[in-house]
Structures are given as structure tokens and as C-alpha cells.
Amino acid sequence: MAKRIEVSGLNVYYGDFKAVEDVSMTVEPRSVTAFIGPSGCGKSTFLRTLNRMHEVIPGARVEGKVLLDQQDLYASGIDPVAVRRVVGMVFQRPNPFPTMSIFDNVASGLKLNGVKDRKKLTEVVERSLHGANLWNEVKDRLDKPGAGLSGGQQQRLCIARAIAVEPEVILMDEPCSALDPISTLAIEDLIEKLKDQFTVVIVTHNMQQAARVSDQTAFFNLAATGKPGRLIEMAPTKQIFSNPTEKATEDYITGRFG
Amino acid sequence: MTAVAENKPAYEGKALDLSGKSGSRAFKNTLATVLIGLAFVLAMIPLVWILFTVISKGYHLLLSADWWSQSQRGITVRREGGGAYHAIMGTLIMSLITAVIAVPIAVLGAVYLVEYGKGTRAARAVSFMIDILTGVPSIVAALFVYAVWITIFGFNRVGFAVSLSLVLLMLPVVLRSTEEMLKLVPDELREASYALGVPKWKTIMKVVVPTAFGGIVTGVMLGLARVMGETAPLLILVGYSKNINLNPFNGFMGALPTMINQDRTELALQPAADRVWAAALTLILLVLVLNVLARLIARFSSIKSK
Numbered sequence: 001m002a003k004r005i006e007v008s009g010l011n012v013y014y015g016d017f018k019a020v021e022d023v024s025m026t027v028e029p030r031s032v033t034a035f036i037g038p039s040g041c042g043k044s045t046f047l048r049t050l051n052r053m054h055e056v057i058p059g060a061r062v063e064g065k066v067l068l069d070q071q072d073l074y075a076s077g078i079d080p081v082a083v084r085r086v087v088g089m090v091f092q093r094p095n096p097f098p099t100m101s102i103f104d105n106v107a108s109g110l111k112l113n114g115v116k117d118r119k120k121l122t123e124v125v126e127r128s129l130h131g132a133n134l135w136n137e138v139k140d141r142l143d144k145p146g147a148g149l150s151g152g153q154q155q156r157l158c159i160a161r162a163i164a165v166e167p168e169v170i171l172m173d174e175p176c177s178a179l180d181p182i183s184t185l186a187i188e189d190l191i192e193k194l195k196d197q198f199t200v201v202i203v204t205h206n207m208q209q210a211a212r213v214s215d216q217t218a219f220f221n222l223a224a225t226g227k228p229g230r231l232i233e234m235a236p237t238k239q240i241f242s243n244p245t246e247k248a249t250e251d252y253i254t255g256r257f258g
Numbered sequence: 259m260t261a262v263a264e265n266k267p268a269y270e271g272k273a274l275d276l277s278g279k280s281g282s283r284a285f286k287n288t289l290a291t292v293l294i295g296l297a298f299v300l301a302m303i304p305l306v307w308i309l310f311t312v313i314s315k316g317y318h319l320l321l322s323a324d325w326w327s328q329s330q331r332g333i334t335v336r337r338e339g340g341g342a343y344h345a346i347m348g349t350l351i352m353s354l355i356t357a358v359i360a361v362p363i364a365v366l367g368a369v370y371l372v373e374y375g376k377g378t379r380a381a382r383a384v385s386f387m388i389d390i391l392t393g394v395p396s397i398v399a400a401l402f403v404y405a406v407w408i409t410i411f412g413f414n415r416v417g418f419a420v421s422l423s424l425v426l427l428m429l430p431v432v433l434r435s436t437e438e439m440l441k442l443v444p445d446e447l448r449e450a451s452y453a454l455g456v457p458k459w460k461t462i463m464k465v466v467v468p469t470a471f472g473g474i475v476t477g478v479m480l481g482l483a484r485v486m487g488e489t490a491p492l493l494i495l496v497g498y499s500k501n502i503n504l505n506p507f508n509g510f511m512g513a514l515p516t517m518i519n520q521d522r523t524e525l526a527l528q529p530a531a532d533r534v535w536a537a538a539l540t541l542i543l544l545v546l547v548l549n550v551l552a553r554l555i556a557r558f559s560s561i562k563s564k
Binding site (some may be wrong): 051053056058081082083084085086088089091093095096097098099108109112113158161162165 | 376377444446447448449450451452453454455456457460461464465468469471
């Protein structure tokens with residue numbers, strides 16, 4: 001489990017609009033990589049190219065290479081559905097399936113892909129809920145609707161759902177931005193635990209969070225509104241927050257921005 | 259310090275006035291409340307009036323078992339007796355066939371418009387056609403089917419032909435409402451499903467449609483309620499029979515709207531008038547029962563929030 005991601009010369013477009021320009025980076029396996037940067041700098045857009053989720057939007061396309069253990073995700077003949085089974089995703093707002101129970105939500109990835117074996121499903125659900133630090137809170141009400149949980153619990157449910165399909169990489173798009181501090185702490189603890197097994201990439205607006213949870217930090221910025229976002233600097237988190245190479249990074253993390 | 263002490267009395271003198279309620283705002287508020295209340299009452303008057311009249315004049319025939327089990331076979335306008343079984347069955351059979359044909363086309367069409375064709379030329383064309391179809395009067399739909407079914411193919415006037423024309427009327431209603439319901443399903447749910455490596459068609463089948471299911475059922479019911487009361491297609495495409503005919507491919511068929519139409523001409527005669535009211539009430543009840551059924555189905559299969 002857990003794979004290295006190597007991106008080289010990636011340009012991302014929405015129609016004619018170039019949203020992200022010339023990004024190259026390496027994401028190490030079994031580590032947490034954080035993307036920080038101002039709103040609109042393309043960090044979420046870039047994140048979504050890592051599991052080919054970007055192209056769900058009509059007119060969106062990508063140039064360049066994304067290698068997952070030497071395999072180019074954008075080579076011809078690659079099935080985006082297969083890519084997403086290997087690279088899972090957790091979204092900004094918790095989005096459990098409203099028609100499904102807690103159990104079915106966690107099992108949905110397997111069930112919808114044709115696994116029917118009840119014993120295996122039960123096993124996976126329990127393991128995933130343990131993995132998402134949610135088991136103790138929901139073990140007595142697995143048949144209750146997932147939408148009835150609190151926001152923080154819903155987000156951990158979504159993480160459980162993502163890890164239930166045993167991906168190699170988990171992408172998180174501002175997973176705590178809709179949560180209160182206590183739920184955020186729970187998710188951060190969980191991220192720390194997830195990196196033992198998975199490669200985790202997280203987009204966050206919260207720099208303290210990036211400093212707390214990540215091993216590597218990438219800073220994205222854009223020259224001006226309407227210009228494409230670029231990767232300014234990527235380095236071990238400690239270095240980014242104590243001794244960044246670029247002036248723009250320093251300005252951003254110290255709050256002297258704009 | 260002295261400056262503060264001097265300022266203090268002046269500040270206290272201008273105490274905040276939070277009592278609010280300026281005269282004109284209170285008046286506007288009252289006016290709006292009254293107008294809204296009045297509009298509601300106005301809307302309710304015809305509804306309650308119709309219901310009350312139909313129920314009070316029609317209920318007593320519905321109390322007899324004959325009404326639900328007998329036809330009008332051999333019963334003239336001057337005679338009492340007989341029932342509406344032939345018409346109830348006719349209405350149900352024709353509506354059911356209509357629904358069986360229209361609902362899959364409408365739902366799949368809506369799925370195409372929302373999930374696949376978004377923004378394409380084909381989708382815009384279909385959408386435009388549906389808008390036109392929504393405005394087609396029932397008699398036009400009936401004459402169209404008459405032209406195809408009877409003039410071109412040379413078939414007879416039968417219940418199935420009525421169903422075909424009712425499909426034209428039901429399709430746009432169900433398609434539009436289903437489309438709106440599918441649009442309400444947040445994209446986050448679709449993305450959540452894609453992110454699990456679930457293919458698009460399965461996402462639609464297992465996530466999008468179930469989430470919108472309650473609304474889709476409501477749309478189907480609205481469509482059914484509309485077509486069950488249509489009269490023009492019945493008059494043109496099947497005619498009215500007082501006998502029980504359960505075969506939609508052969509012979510005339512009774513239906514509640516045409517049963518009302520049949521006795522309507524002899525309203526001066528009490529037995530005929532009674533049957534008209536009773537048939538009207540039966541039609542309303544039929545729609546009501548289907549609605550309740552649909553709500554139950556929707557409740558047991560849609561979004562679980564608690």
C-alpha cells in the first residue's frame with residue numbers, strides 16, 4: 001500500500017482558462033503532504049487532477065504527467081474509474097449518501113462495485129470505522145442513517161468510506177473547513193494515523209493545521225487574478241515554516257500578504 | 259479624564275431607542291400579512307367548495323356495494339342502480355398502461371438531460387420539445403394518435419390508443435419534475451461516488467436516482483392525476499361503453515370522465531345526476547388513494563434523516 005506520486009510539467013485547464021501552470025512535484029509514500037496558498041491559487045484544482053476527478057467538470061482538461069509508481073495516470077488506455085479506486089478522496093463538506101445507513105455508507109464503495117459477501121462487508125466496515133476513529137461512537141447504530149451524525153462524525157464517516165476500498169493514496173480537500181475545533185482535532189489525529197498506511201495529500205487554508213499534520217508542504221500562489229496558479233515552493237514542513245526560500249512563501253505564512 | 263466626565267451626560271442623554279415599531283413599517287407589515295392571508299383564503303374557496311359539493315351530492319351512491327362491483331349495463335338515464343366498476347377499471351387500466359410507457363421514457367429522458375446531455379445541442383433541443391409538449395392540449399394529442407393509429411394504421415378505436423395519447427400528456431410532466439429533482443441532487447454526492455471508483459451509470463442508479471426518488475414519485479403522481487381526468491382522448495379514441503371491458507386492445511371501454519359525460523346531458527333526471535356526482539367523487543378518490551400510496555412508497559424508500 002501507499003505509493004509515490006510524481007508530477008511533471010502539469011498544466012490544468014477549464015476550457016480555455018489555464019488554472020494551474022507547470023507544476024512538478026514528488027509526493028512521498030506514507031507521508032502527509034499539505035498544499036497551502038491563497039484562495040483561487042489552484043491547489044484544489046491540482047489536487048483533483050491526482051485522481052482524475054478534475055475532468056468530471058465539462059471542458060476541463062490536463063496536460064503533463066502524473067506518475068503513480070511509474071504509471072502515468074493520463075496515459076491513453078487508463079480508465080479514470082480504475083484510477084479513483086486507487087486514489088480516494090475526501091471532500092470539503094461531509095457528503096455521506098443520504099439514502100444509506102452508516103453501515104451502507106462505509107460499505108458503499110465495495111457494494112457498488114459488486115461485493116455482496118456479507119461477512120466480508122461487515123469485516124471491512126468495522127475495520128474502516130476503527131481506522132477512522134468512529135467505531136466507538138457508531139457501533140450501536142450502524143443501521144441508522146449516516147446523515148443523522150454530527151458534522152465531524154459525518155466527515156470521519158466519509159474518511160471511513162474512502163479507506164474501505166483500500167486505496168493507495170487519499171486526497172483531502174480542506175476536510176476540516178466545515179468543522180469545529182474539536183472535530184478538527186479528531187480528524188488531524190486521524191490523518192496522523194492514516195499515514196502509516198496511506199499516502200495522504202491534504203489541501204488546507206489553515207497554516208497551523210499544515211504545520212501540525214504534514215511532513216511536506218507545498219505553497220501555491222498566483223501572480224494576479226485571472227493568471228494561472230503556480231507551485232512556488234515545496235519543502236519539508238519544518239523548513240517551509242521556519243526558513244522558506246521564496247519571499248512569497250515567507251510573506252504568506254507570516255500573514256504579510258497581498 | 260475631565261473630557262470623559264464632561265462627555266458622559268451628553269452620551270446618556272442620547273439613550274438608544276430600541277422600542278422600534280415605526281408607524282409605517284408596522285402598517286406595511288400588517289398589510290402584507292392580511293394580503294397573504296386573503297390570497298390563501300381566496301385560493302381555498304373554490305377547492306373547498308368543489309370538494310364539499312361533490313362529496314355531499316355524490317357520497318350516498320358510493321356507500322352501496324353495487325357502485326364498486328356493477329357496470330351500467332342495461333341501465334338507462336331514467337333508471338337508478340348499476341355501478342361504476344366498468345369505468346373505474348377502464349380508467350385504471352388505461353392510466354396504468356400510460357404510466358408503464360411514459361414513466362421509463364420520462365425518467366430516463368430526465369437522466370439524459372441532467373447527467374449526460376447537460377449543455378449539449380441535443381439536450382437543448384429535447385428540452386425545447388418538452389416545453390412545447392407541455393403546452394399541447396389533450397385534444398391535439400388525441401387527434402394526433404387518431405391520425406396515426408386509425409387513419410394510417412387502420413386499427414380500431416381501443417383503450418390502448420387512449421393510453422398512447424395520454425403518454426404524450428404525461429411524459430412532459432413527469433420528465434420536467436424528474437429533471438428538477440435530479441438537478442437538486444448535490445454534485446458532491448456524485449463526486450463522492452466517483453471518488454470511490456464507482457462508474458457513472460452505477461452512480462446514477464444507486465446514488466442519484468435513489469436520492470431523488472421521493473420527488474420522482476411525486477412527479478409521477480402529478481402526471482397520473484392529470485391524465486386520469488382527461489376526457490378528449492377518451493371521446494375520440496375509445497368511445498364509451500356501459501359494459502365491463504377489461505381488454506384495452508379490443509372494443510369500447512368505460513372510463514370515469516366519459517361516464518360523467520354520458521349522464522351529463524340528462525342532469526334533469528335524478529338518477530343520472532346522482533351518477534354524475536358519484537363518478538366525479540370516485541375520480542377524486544382514485545387520485546387521492548394513488549397519492550397516499552405514492553407518499554407511502556416515497557417515505558419508505560427515500561432520504562433517511564433521522
